Amino acid sequence: MAKHWADFQYEIYLNGMSGAVPRLPTDPTRLEEMAEHRLGPGPLGYVAGSAGDGSTARANRAALARRRIVPRMLRNVQERDLSVQVLGRALPAPLALAPVGTISIVHPDAEPAVARAAAAQGVPYVLSSASSTPMEQVAAAMGDAERWFQLYWGKDREVTRSFLGRAKAAGFTVLVVTLDTPILGYRPRDLDQAYLPFLNGVGTANYFTDPAFRAGLAKPVHEDPKAAVLHFLGLFGDASHTWPDLAFLREHWDGPIVLKGVLHPADARLAADAGMDGVVVSNHGGRQVAGSVAAADALPRVAAAVGDRLTVLFDSGVRTGADVFKALALGARAVLLGRPYVYGLGLDGQPGVEHVIRCLLAEFDLTLALSGHATPATVTADDLHEASV
Numbered sequence: 001m002a003k004h005w006a007d008f009q010y011e012i013y014l015n016g017m018s019g020a021v022p023r024l025p026t027d028p029t030r031l032e033e034m035a036e037h038r039l040g041p042g043p044l045g046y047v048a049g050s051a052g053d054g055s056t057a058r059a060n061r062a063a064l065a066r067r068r069i070v071p072r073m074l075r076n077v078q079e080r081d082l083s084v085q086v087l088g089r090a091l092p093a094p095l096a097l098a099p100v101g102t103i104s105i106v107h108p109d110a111e112p113a114v115a116r117a118a119a120a121q122g123v124p125y126v127l128s129s130a131s132s133t134p135m136e137q138v139a140a141a142m143g144d145a146e147r148w149f150q151l152y153w154g155k156d157r158e159v160t161r162s163f164l165g166r167a168k169a170a171g172f173t174v175l176v177v178t179l180d181t182p183i184l185g186y187r188p189r190d191l192d193q194a195y196l197p198f199l200n201g202v203g204t205a206n207y208f209t210d211p212a213f214r215a216g217l218a219k220p221v222h223e224d225p226k227a228a229v230l231h232f233l234g235l236f237g238d239a240s241h242t243w244p245d246l247a248f249l250r251e252h253w254d255g256p257i258v259l260k261g262v263l264h265p266a267d268a269r270l271a272a273d274a275g276m277d278g279v280v281v282s283n284h285g286g287r288q289v290a291g292s293v294a295a296a297d298a299l300p301r302v303a304a305a306v307g308d309r310l311t312v313l314f315d316s317g318v319r320t321g322a323d324v325f326k327a328l329a330l331g332a333r334a335v336l337l338g339r340p341y342v343y344g345l346g347l348d349g350q351p352g353v354e355h356v357i358r359c360l361l362a363e364f365d366l367t368l369a370l371s372g373h374a375t376p377a378t379v380t381a382d383d384l385h386e387a388s389v
């Protein structure tokens, strides 16, 4: 019998026969609660927090909860294959880890631990520009796994050129360009504590080791770290970019380019017109625009507009295997997971991240099977019922 992601639950029960229970909860809500007790107030506020009154983050969850799965019976789901084709690559399941900057604030093993966990499970990890570890070191920890790099497309073209060159040399093949964060959103939990990881130099290592970034400093980083941090804050984003500027990135990157943070179907069409390969329908986990459309409400409109021209990915609010199923039904090819794996890392390092991935995919596998599907490819909008509350 083929191995299935769902087997993880039997592994847990079998371990229980010798008295072992999982070190971390298998329920994402309890995982978050545990992280709340373990992370310090600054890191917790930064990771768990969102923009303004938090309404976008709540809407992300509500939009997924409102959709209910309508399971089908007697469809032979004994043998299942969760793999999907994404940007010409075969992924073992419709999942990647979202780019999350500055994660050394939750665990000293930081990005290399996430990279090893993702590689061990065969799931792509999108490494953030704001990595607390230089990208070359993280790439080395990724082994043979797919290497995806997220670009903060900033003000200094030389830094952008240098990042793209370093990413290519380090074996990254897919470029994910984040559009929704040219400026940091209004985040009261961070403001109230006057806390930002970058102010302590966290999340800047990838910049501080960059020759083009260093060329813009009057003094070496170790002589004036504060000036280096200010330089980073001044250049990581550029709110003056417009659609024609994408030509620069297309010119300097050979592989697939995916635009992250697209919510409007018209923007998705512009992405396709600009020669991009994919979009991530995302509102940055509700961290940028309070009051914005829930990502799961934007998804079907974007998929209808460009699903035949672009690879449509999705993030913001995914917590469970059922959420992955719903995102596929709403038109996504695969999802990116954000905060939950950061909590796994914070609580238990690399094994914590692997635990989160295995729980999510076990639940997705079971949801798929118990809803009458042997593969993600057959999931459609017909599998969902939209509840009125």
Ligand SMILES: Cc1cc2nc3c(=O)[nH]c(=O)nc-3n(C[C@H](O)[C@H](O)[C@H](O)COP(=O)(O)O)c2cc1C
Binding pocket: 046, 047, 048, 098, 099, 100, 101, 102, 128, 129, 130, 150, 178, 260, 282, 283, 284, 285, 286, 287, 315, 316, 317, 318, 336, 337, 338, 339, 340
């Ligand atoms: C602490 C934190 C840091 C983040 N840093 C980045 C980043 O550096 N680049 C980026 O494109 N997105 C970043 N994001 C957004 C995630 O990639 C993703 O869009 C979001 O977390 C998905 O929502 P979820 O947390 O509800 O799963 C960050 C999110 C969090 C929580």
Ligand SMILES: CC(C)CC(=O)C(=O)O
Binding pocket: 101, 130, 181, 184, 236, 284, 287
């Ligand atoms: C502003 C970035 C450097 C990090 C980020 O994307 C975030 O905090 O959401």
